[in-house]
Amino acid sequence: MRIEDEIKQPIFRDEYQKAIINLVYTTGWLQLRQATAFKAFGLTLPQFNILRILRGQHPLPATVALLIDRMLDKTSNASRIVDRLEEKKLVTRTVCPANRRAVDIRITPAGLELLQQMEDSGVLDDALPKGISEDEARQLNALLDKIRTEDGATPGTPSCE
Amino acid sequence: MRIEDEIKQPIFRDEYQKAIINLVYTTGWLQLRQATAFKAFGLTLPQFNILRILRGQHPLPATVALLIDRMLDKTSNASRIVDRLEEKKLVTRTVCPANRRAVDIRITPAGLELLQQMEDSGVLDDALPKGISEDEARQLNALLDKIRTEDGATPGTPSCE
DNA sequence: ACAAATATAATGTACCTACATTTAATGTCA
DNA sequence: TGACATTAAATGTAGGTACATTATATTTGT
The missing domain is CATH 1.10.10.10 (Winged helix-like DNA-binding domain superfamily/Winged helix DNA-binding domain)
Structure with missing residues (x-):
């Protein structure tokens, strides 16, 4: 299900805004799954x-x-x-x-x-459901690492201004 | 900085495990940035x-x-x-x-x-730092949507992007 | 040696999530 | 109508995050 439908918001400002919301939503979904499995x-x-x-x-x-x-x-x-x-x-x-x-x-x-x-x-094995291939997981890792490369600032320091 | 270095764990079981950890870490990083900016x-x-x-x-x-x-x-x-x-x-x-x-x-x-x-x-504008291009953001959205497609979902549903 | 600075962990507070339970209003139906 | 189910929100409790403060132990400078 596309993120647009999951949260019933048909329009996003751009792909960036959509990506943020998608990251938060998808990561929350994964963590809830995992937490539920760990409860046992x-x-x-x-x-x-x-x-x-x-x-x-x-x-x-x-x-x-x-x-x-x-x-x-x-x-x-x-x-x-x-x-x-x-x-x-x-x-x-x-x-x-x-x-x-x-x-x-x-x-x-x-x-x-x-x-x-x-x-x-x-x-622990189905933490990430197998909707994506190993190669897609590799692409995902590359994109995520890239997101965190701050243009000029010290990494890890949320320089908000 | 690669996720391996961020959390000082040189080896992952596979790209899937790495992707989960990367998702959690990167999303947390983004949210902390955003929360800090919102505090004002x-x-x-x-x-x-x-x-x-x-x-x-x-x-x-x-x-x-x-x-x-x-x-x-x-x-x-x-x-x-x-x-x-x-x-x-x-x-x-x-x-x-x-x-x-x-x-x-x-x-x-x-x-x-x-x-x-x-x-x-x-x-609100630099919620997602500009480390990735609009096209990469689009790829990311496609991958995230795909992750959430439940394994047991209707077969033959072409998850076409 | 000893006062001041620093390191290390614990604690306090506000807000959050997850989930179960409660309270109250409404709907259902014999 | 009256008993029961259902719906909508609020509340209780356990645990987590963010950040400031505190309590000790150690290091440093004179």
């Missing part, structure tokens, strides 16, 4: 992402700063997401002995087990 | 979107149900977003006389004025 495992998307980063570090610990650096959403509050994972015994938090300001965060065996279960279940 | 006008993105829908209806009223139907995020709580707009005197809420269950929501002159100001300021 008791995880939200940000919780899953942090757990995966921790597995990537394992058996080394990660700090909150490292999590933020690796996260998709840099401004999200890693600290509070770790709170939820700790409550569920999927991670541990200990003061870093070498630098008592920092906190060592580690995935637990239960956390590793949960990620393995999710992989085995195939829930 | 005291509006959040959902508030702005609802205000625009109301202007589209003006001088007719809209109901909450109509707003949800037109919104990008169908599951968001239009009622509470309207609360905020009402506090700012940008919209009015009156019980619909023809159907006392429904509520007539209307944009106020102040709301119309604010939208006009935002347009005049050019804040």
